[in-house]
Amino acid sequence: MKYFIKTFGCQQNHADSERIESTLKARHMTKARSYKTADYIVINTCMIRESAENRVYGLVNNLGKLKSAGWRMKIIVTGCMVGLAFRDKTGKYLRKIRETMPEVDEFLPIEEIGFDNAPVRQNSLNAWVPISNGCNNFCTFCVVPFTRGREISRPYQDIIQECLELKKKGYKNVTLLGQNVNSYGADLILGEKNVQVMRDLDKTYFEKTKSLNFLRLGMSSVEDGKGTHWRQKISVTSFKDVKPVYVKHLGRFRIPTLFPHLLEQVAKMNFEKVDFISSNPWDFSDELIDVIARNKNITRLIHLPIQSGDDNVLKRMNRWYTQKQYIDLINKLKKKIPGVKFSTDIIVGFCGETEKEFLSTVNLAKEVGFEKAYLAMYSSRFGTAATKYLKDDIPHTVKEKRWLTLEKLINRPHLKKYH
Numbered sequence: 001m002k003y004f005i006k007t008f009g010c011q012q013n014h015a016d017s018e019r020i021e022s023t024l025k026a027r028h029m030t031k032a033r034s035y036k037t038a039d040y041i042v043i044n045t046c047m048i049r050e051s052a053e054n055r056v057y058g059l060v061n062n063l064g065k066l067k068s069a070g071w072r073m074k075i076i077v078t079g080c081m082v083g084l085a086f087r088d089k090t091g092k093y094l095r096k097i098r099e100t101m102p103e104v105d106e107f108l109p110i111e112e113i114g115f116d117n118a119p120v121r122q123n124s125l126n127a128w129v130p131i132s133n134g135c136n137n138f139c140t141f142c143v144v145p146f147t148r149g150r151e152i153s154r155p156y157q158d159i160i161q162e163c164l165e166l167k168k169k170g171y172k173n174v175t176l177l178g179q180n181v182n183s184y185g186a187d188l189i190l191g192e193k194n195v196q197v198m199r200d201l202d203k204t205y206f207e208k209t210k211s212l213n214f215l216r217l218g219m220s221s222v223e224d225g226k227g228t229h230w231r232q233k234i235s236v237t238s239f240k241d242v243k244p245v246y247v248k249h250l251g252r253f254r255i256p257t258l259f260p261h262l263l264e265q266v267a268k269m270n271f272e273k274v275d276f277i278s279s280n281p282w283d284f285s286d287e288l289i290d291v292i293a294r295n296k297n298i299t300r301l302i303h304l305p306i307q308s309g310d311d312n313v314l315k316r317m318n319r320w321y322t323q324k325q326y327i328d329l330i331n332k333l334k335k336k337i338p339g340v341k342f343s344t345d346i347i348v349g350f351c352g353e354t355e356k357e358f359l360s361t362v363n364l365a366k367e368v369g370f371e372k373a374y375l376a377m378y379s380s381r382f383g384t385a386a387t388k389y390l391k392d393d394i395p396h397t398v399k400e401k402r403w404l405t406l407e408k409l410i411n412r413p414h415l416k417k418y419h
């Protein structure tokens with residue numbers, strides 16, 4: 001049996017596909033050069049934008065035509081679209097994808113594919129290391145909390161172990177991955193179920209928990225004849241080596257995180273470069289800035305999604321910072337980390353975005369001087385608060401115009417002279 005994996009979307013999806021591949025290899029399948037010679041086609045989907053979802057429909061439709069022409073192949077669809085379908089209690093989305101893609105043999109949640117085997121890395125120098133999955137932030141435009149569920153952090157020692165092995169194998173660069181990397185560990189400290197309700201801790205709670213013993217995160221190895229598997233072992237003991245960092249935001253202690261500590265441990269393994277994607281402005285603690293400043297092998301190109309430079313749009317997006325706070329953070333980073341540069345994500349044409357609000361984003365981009373921006377035109381996503389409660393009322397032509405303005409300003413400044 002031969003397999004072919006097609007991956008859509010972000011680095012996290014590509015990292016997942018490396019683990020899917022290891023599972024297929026463990027089932028004694030071999031890799032096909034193209035889907036034309038494959039018996040088993042796995043499509044790892046993305047639905048962050050409508051266009052990403054449409055590309056999946058297009059591919060499956062084309063494969064369906066081959067199937068009808070007599071090609072023998074099994075089509076498995078996994079990833080974000082299936083994640084949403086199985087989390088959507090109304091069953092509407094599952095019905096939708098079943099009806100739109102009748103050619104698919106199986107819709108398989110990514111969790112069921114299995115992550116027990118070491119990933120089959122696609123690059124021998126740069127490795128992606130997922131540290132958490134899912135998100136608790138519920139930005140109103142974003143489908144991730146529905147496709148990937150609540151944020152779950154990988155056990156601390158598991159990540160350290162994986163990075164040590166990568167170092168031994170000669171990898172030069174690692175990228176720590178998560179939808180919100182800098183909130184890594186909040187669930188390990190507070191308990192998975194409590195993170196959502198406790199994400200804004202008041203002072204009393206902070207004072208109380210500061211002195212508590214936290215869960216100590218350890219790993220135990222289990223031999224089962226097929227090799228060594230690592231299992232999480234949790235015991236309550238004092239947190240001597242790993243001190244949670246409480247992120248203070250808008251005068252409140254938002255969440256505790258272990259990310260600064262984890263990042264520093266990985267940096268100390270002497271990789272040439274340690275990168276991390278994606279961080280959120282409101283969880284960027286002073287401790288994290290200090291860790292980056294004192295470890296020269298941590299990236300100097302920080303990806304810090306802003307999404308919009310206008311306070312009212314940010315509020316509608318349920319992003320908890322203002323333009324000023326973002327710029328203050330950028331200035332703090334510039335001051336403490338000489339030579340630091342920034343990339344970002346921006347959505348144009350979000351529900352109700354006026355010309356004046358868009359210009360706030362343009363002005364912010366000019367002030368920060370981003371190296372690169374991943375620009376998207378807003379598209380409504382199934383199940384999100386924006387889809388339920390706000391109107392996608394900006395005409396496509398206006399979205400395109402705004403997209404091009406930022407594209408020329410940030411990504412292709414040389415184009416300015418031709419327009």
Ligand code: SF4
Nearest residue numbers: 135137138139142144
């Ligand atoms: S923080 Fe990122 S992944 Fe989480 S909901 Fe917001 S945009 Fe989506």
